[in-house]
Amino acid sequence: MNAEQYRAVIGWFNARPAAKKALRLVSRGAVGLVYLLYLGMLAWLALHRSEQLWPAAIVPAAAFLVGTLVRRVIDRPRPYTALGFAPLFPKDKPGQSMPSRHCFSAAAIAGAAWLVLRPLGIVLAVLGVLIAVCRVVTGVHYISDVLAGLAFGAVFAVLGWNAFVLTASAMGFYSIMLL
Numbered sequence: 254m255n256a257e258q259y260r261a262v263i264g265w266f267n268a269r270p271a272a273k274k275a276l277r278l279v280s281r282g283a284v285g286l287v288y289l290l291y292l293g294m295l296a297w298l299a300l301h302r303s304e305q306l307w308p309a310a311i312v313p314a315a316a317f318l319v320g321t322l323v324r325r326v327i328d329r330p331r332p333y334t335a336l337g338f339a340p341l342f343p344k345d346k347p348g349q350s351m352p353s354r355h356c357f358s359a360a361a362i363a364g365a366a367w368l369v370l371r372p373l374g375i376v377l378a379v380l381g382v383l384i385a386v387c388r389v390v391t392g393v394h395y396i397s398d399v400l401a402g403l404a405f406g407a408v409f410a411v412l413g414w415n416a417f418v419l420t421a422s423a424m425g426f427y428s429i430m431l432l
Contacts, residue, residue, distance in 0.1 A: 256336035280387035312413035316361035340392035356402025364410020
């Protein structure tokens with residue numbers, strides 16, 4: 254999107270307080286629901302003493318750390334900074350737009366959940382896409398930022414899971430469970 258398109262979308266929501274409030278609720282609610290469902294999955298795995306607990310916990314955490322470092326290195330200006338408009342909801346961070354941390358975190362969690370319990374993975378993937386749309390509509394990310402975030406998180410989840418399992422298996426701590 255260009256500056257004019259961002260301004261038009263943000264102006265539309267600013268002219269409709271109920272829609273703006275609903276968008277904020279959806280945006281925050283989707284993020285909260287991803288983390289709540291993820292913690293529920295981890296608790297369920299712990300309760301059942303599943304050997305999937307460790308990769309399900311470690312892989313999204315590693316994606317978060319690596320993705321955060323990638324953002325710092327790229328340090329892409331946010332659209333509201335680069336294009337000179339005010340985001341829909343106040344934000345004062347000028348850089349680290351690429352890739353979207355909300356998106357890569359949601360995608361890594363969805364990827365891990367997909368490998369544990371496919372229906373939960375699907376729900377989390379849908380929430381990840383919803384988060385991506387909200388991040389663009391509110392003017393805090395470019396479309397490319399959220400797409401990169403979703404791709405990074407999903408690929409990291411699959412590769413990270415397999416790397417964890419191979420490493421743990423080689424060390425004798427884990428039975429082979431690859432994709």
